[in-house]
Amino acid sequence: MHSFFHAFSNYFFDFIELISICVAIVSLLIVTFYYLYYFIKLCYNQENKDLFNHPISVIICAKNELKNLQKNLPAILSQNYFNFEVVVVNDQSTDQSIFFLDTLAKKHKNLVIVNIDDFVTHSEGKKFALTLGIKTAQYEHLLLTDADCLPKSDTWIRQMSCNFNYADIVLGYGSYERKHGLLNKIIRYDTFNVAQQYLSFAFAGQAYMGVGRNLAYKKSLFFDNKGFANHIHVPSGDDDLFIQEIAPESSLAIEICDASHTISDVIESWKDWIYQKRRHLSTAPFYKLKFKLLLGLYPSAQLLFFLSVITLFYLETDFFFICILLVVKLLVSYLVNYKTMKKLNVFDLYWFHPIYETLHLLVQGNFVLLNLFRKPKKWSR
Structure with a gap:
């Protein structure tokens, strides 16, 4: 035995x-x-040095982002580009964002404010605010970013928009500020890992997402697709489910030259980062097989x-x-x-x-x- x-x-x-x-x-x-x-x-991605000769609408959705707007919006309004507007959608903020925006609009005629009042009821997530921003935009070519994003250069709009010469969609890169600590390193590695995948897959003709921190596409694509109607019940998805819908029938480019990057303040709480990552992953069940x-x-x-x-x-x-x-x-x-x-x-x-x-x-x-x-x-x- x-x-x-x-x-x-x-x-x-x-x-x-x-x-x-x-x-x-x-x-x-x-x-x-x-x-x-x-x-x-x-x-082997090469920097695009062509010039684009059409106006751009930059769209930012903000909810209680006063500090970030104060820090980043002036730099966006001061971009070195011949003709652009900045549409800021103030989504039912309870801080003093609207007062700051009104003051700034007096100095910058290209700042357009869309204010969503408290009594307006809309679905969870960012899609309603973003839809209003896109409808308000007067130009065909849209460049999306977030309130906590700072362009790395004053040629950010130029670097992203030059890809519109031959593409309908431009996937950019949004990085996070470098600081000390393990959490910072993991967040920045995670950002790199996600970018490496969505950018290289797009390069191979299999685009499945962009990032709302740095994303550009034509306004007509949004309306031809009926906006976010097919996944309006999903709180997230404005930068992945939407891209999966419009990419197959559209030309697409990626832009990762240094001057085209945006930088965000890194999250300093494990709890907040976990919440953010879980929110990003919540759309995965709705991805194509x-x-x-x-x-x-x-x-x-x-x-x-x-x-x-x-x-x-x-x-x-x-x-x-x-x-x-x-x-x-x-x-x-x-x-x-x-x-x-x-x-x-x-x-x-x-x-x-x-x-x-x-x-x-x-x-x-x-x-x-x-x-x-x-x-x-x-x-x-």
Whole structure:
């Protein structure tokens, strides 16, 4: 009997080892495919230096954003562009935003204010405010950003709009301010990770989202699509579900040159960041199936690779084989991320990015589990 259990035990662990080896190899191949087919495309993105000779409507939705408006709006109004307006939608703010906006409008004739009164009842989220802003905009070409975003240069509008020469949609990049602390590093790595995916997938003709912090498209696209009507019941989705609807029939460009970036004050509370991330993830169930598979396969392969390597270590599999797996994984990510992390202003995270990748994977998994039970609804806390 003892020999039977001993033989069974050996067989069982040999089987687990074989499965782990297969999982490690397959998951590594999947991750490598994403890097060498999708992510590497961002390394070769070139700056667009053409000029665009049409006016632009910048749209900002703000809810209790007085401090951010005071900090960022003057810089947006002072952009070096020949003809533009800034439409600010004050969405039922209870701070002093409207008074600041009225004062600023006296100095800047290109500032247009849309004020949503308290008695107006509308759906949860940002879509109603954004729809009013788009309807108010007098120009065909729209550039969207948030109240907490500061353009990195005075040529932000010019850099984003020049892509309208050959595209209907322009996906930009919004970064976060660099500060000390683990939370700051994880947030900035998360921002990089999201950008690396939506920008490179768009490059490959599979656009599934932009970011409301830096996104441009034609006004006619919005109305031809009947706005957000198809997902008005979903609080979020103005920058992902909407893009999935209009991208297949539209020409699209990405813009990631340094002067086109926006910078936001980073969230300094774990609680607030968790809420924000859960809100962003709440639209995932409404994604098209192909995007669910595309976005789900990559983190799943990452997780399976880490788990299988840990299992192989535990089973004392050939150390040289395990090292080969890890070296290939690290080599591919370090080579591809070198240029991309520089372009997206997170190069300070470069040398330790495998650590942030692992932490991010664990945190992201927790967000997904939390959203299975309850989804955030408000777009501004």
